[in-house]
Amino acid sequence: MGIQAMKVHQLPRGLIWDHDPPSLTLGCKRFRPLALKLSTAAAEDALSATATAAFDLKSFIKPDQCSPRNADVQKKESSQADAAQPGGTRWNPTQEQIGILDMLYRSGMRTPNAQQIEQIAVQLSKYGKIEGKNVFYWFQNHKARERQKQKRSSLRLSPRTPPPPPFPDHTPCFFLSSPNKEEENNRYKRKCVFDEVNEYSREEEEQEEGRTLKLFPLHPEGRVSLLSGLMN
Amino acid sequence: MGIQAMKVHQLPRGLIWDHDPPSLTLGCKRFRPLALKLSTAAAEDALSATATAAFDLKSFIKPDQCSPRNADVQKKESSQADAAQPGGTRWNPTQEQIGILDMLYRSGMRTPNAQQIEQIAVQLSKYGKIEGKNVFYWFQNHKARERQKQKRSSLRLSPRTPPPPPFPDHTPCFFLSSPNKEEENNRYKRKCVFDEVNEYSREEEEQEEGRTLKLFPLHPEGRVSLLSGLMN
DNA sequence: GCAAATTAATGATTTATTCAAG
DNA sequence: CTTGAATAAATCATTAATTTGC
Numbered sequence: 001m002g003i004q005a006m007k008v009h010q011l012p013r014g015l016i017w018d019h020d021p022p023s024l025t026l027g028c029k030r031f032r033p034l035a036l037k038l039s040t041a042a043a044e045d046a047l048s049a050t051a052t053a054a055f056d057l058k059s060f061i062k063p064d065q066c067s068p069r070n071a072d073v074q075k076k077e078s079s080q081a082d083a084a085q086p087g088g089t090r091w092n093p094t095q096e097q098i099g100i101l102d103m104l105y106r107s108g109m110r111t112p113n114a115q116q117i118e119q120i121a122v123q124l125s126k127y128g129k130i131e132g133k134n135v136f137y138w139f140q141n142h143k144a145r146e147r148q149k150q151k152r153s154s155l156r157l158s159p160r161t162p163p164p165p166p167f168p169d170h171t172p173c174f175f176l177s178s179p180n181k182e183e184e185n186n187r188y189k190r191k192c193v194f195d196e197v198n199e200y201s202r203e204e205e206e207q208e209e210g211r212t213l214k215l216f217p218l219h220p221e222g223r224v225s226l227l228s229g230l231m232n
Numbered sequence: 233m234g235i236q237a238m239k240v241h242q243l244p245r246g247l248i249w250d251h252d253p254p255s256l257t258l259g260c261k262r263f264r265p266l267a268l269k270l271s272t273a274a275a276e277d278a279l280s281a282t283a284t285a286a287f288d289l290k291s292f293i294k295p296d297q298c299s300p301r302n303a304d305v306q307k308k309e310s311s312q313a314d315a316a317q318p319g320g321t322r323w324n325p326t327q328e329q330i331g332i333l334d335m336l337y338r339s340g341m342r343t344p345n346a347q348q349i350e351q352i353a354v355q356l357s358k359y360g361k362i363e364g365k366n367v368f369y370w371f372q373n374h375k376a377r378e379r380q381k382q383k384r385s386s387l388r389l390s391p392r393t394p395p396p397p398p399f400p401d402h403t404p405c406f407f408l409s410s411p412n413k414e415e416e417n418n419r420y421k422r423k424c425v426f427d428e429v430n431e432y433s434r435e436e437e438e439q440e441e442g443r444t445l446k447l448f449p450l451h452p453e454g455r456v457s458l459l460s461g462l463m464n
Numbered sequence: 465g466c467a468a469a470t471t472a473a474t475g476a477t478t479t480a481t482t483c484a485a486g
Numbered sequence: 487c488t489t490g491a492a493t494a495a496a497t498c499a500t501t502a503a504t505t506t507g508c
Contacts, residue, residue: 089500090475090501092475111493134476137474137475140494141476142474143494144495145473321486322485322489322490323490323491325490366491369490370489370490373489373490373491375479376479380480466507467508468507469505469506469507470505471502471504472503473500473501474500474502475499475500476497477497477499478495478496479495479496479497480494480496481493481494481495482491482493482494483490483491484490484491485489486487486488486489486490
């Protein structure tokens with residue numbers, strides 16, 4: 001059974017570029033032989049030979065072989081000291097972490113911006129391994145699930161009752177923001193990111209109770225990850 | 233009208249935490265006095281006073297005042313030299329960039345991982361300003377739109393014809409990847425992600441500008457972003 | 465009591481939609 | 487009306503609860 005489950009996922013995927021981008025020959029891709037003939041349609045005129053030539057695909061392609069399978073084989077000999085957790089598991093929040101996140105959520109935070117996420121992660125790291133992405137996902141999931149829970153309940157009680165006000169939210173957005181430069185006042189755009197916050201006027205009460213703070217046993221480590229660089 | 237539109241978003245939002253998270257007193261939040269009493273239900277026992285106490289919200293809260301309104305007011309007097317584009321416009325791909333992206337797409341690439349995105353962006357930056365997020369979004373949109381186009385056409389021609397094979401895709405995912413550690417062999421999971429990194433020796437470039445390679449969203453001006461920390 | 469077998473939660477990704485700049 | 491940007495909904499996968507047979 002465990003085996004079966006594994007199979008299902010492993011077989012069909014990872015054919016293209018997943019872990020090892022194929023060389024330009026694209027020999028390993030079983031579908032789509034049209035690979036290199038690229039400049040066809042509109043691209044043709046647009047991207048002159050110059051551009052095409054100049055773009056050195058090889059320069060950023062790893063010399064590996066195509067089969068993603070290989071990667072699987074090597075397993076992890078993480079000599080890396082960083083990976084606390086052996087295999088690379090998912091984040092397993094501690095009670096403290098959840099309690100704090102829940103507090104923030106209840107205080108109105110819905111979609112923290114990158115800066116906030118970072119800060120929160122820093123604070124929460126005191127209670128266990130955690131990364132910014134975990135915070136990001138936590139809010140997304142929590143928000144979505146509360147939404148669906150509410151929808152379900154309102155549906156159950158009275159199909160006629162107008163659904164409770166959706167809650168202000170407005171999710172600012174994710175990933176990074178600038179640290180010092182204040183501004184960015186994102187006045188433009190949609191809801192935009194970053195600027196705002198979440199309001200919350202109505203007393204709302206949440207469904208309350210539910211707080212579902214389920215006790216999570218702690219699990220130490222989490223993983224390695226490194227979202228380090230990338231800025232520019 | 234312009235006003236109205238603005239209103240909708242600005243009025244209701246920006247009350248909590250966005251740029252200036254409120255102090256623990258949460259004085260500025262007009263709603264929800266329950267803010268601080270958090271450890272209620274299950275959380276109570278789980279997160280002992282210790283944890284709660286230890287979590288110093290103030291430590292990562294900026295000393296600003298609460299109203300986000302303020303931020304808006306200041307507008308952008310971006311004395312910052314960085315923003316190449318005045319107002320913060322969206323990416324406007326050059327012909328060469330599109331041609332190359334299209335080529336990659338046609339060669340089978342669907343959802344490049346962070347590392348690939350970074351590399352592509354670097355290459356494409358030769359033809360014009362571009363960031364990693366632009367590459368990321370381009371693939372997402374292109375893929376999605378092709379899908380819908382196909383759906384539409386197949387629907388139009390014959391509601392009975394089985395839709396053409398969806399195409400292999402398998403999107404690796406985004407966020408960062410690690411540069412040297414090869415590994416992270418993501419053998420587990422879905423397509424996996426994160427494990428990698430992208431280092432990039434951030435020499436601290438500050439937001440410089442020039443190359444804007446950041447991955448991910450956000451921010452109009454583009455720039456700034458920093459995914460620097462976040463790791464843990 | 466205690467593992468294997470199920471099921472329930474929920475972390476992590478992907479896909480569909482929506483919004484709006486140009 | 488095209489398409490870059492962003493968010494929400496749906497889905498997938500893994501860990502923890504819980505149940506069940508011994």
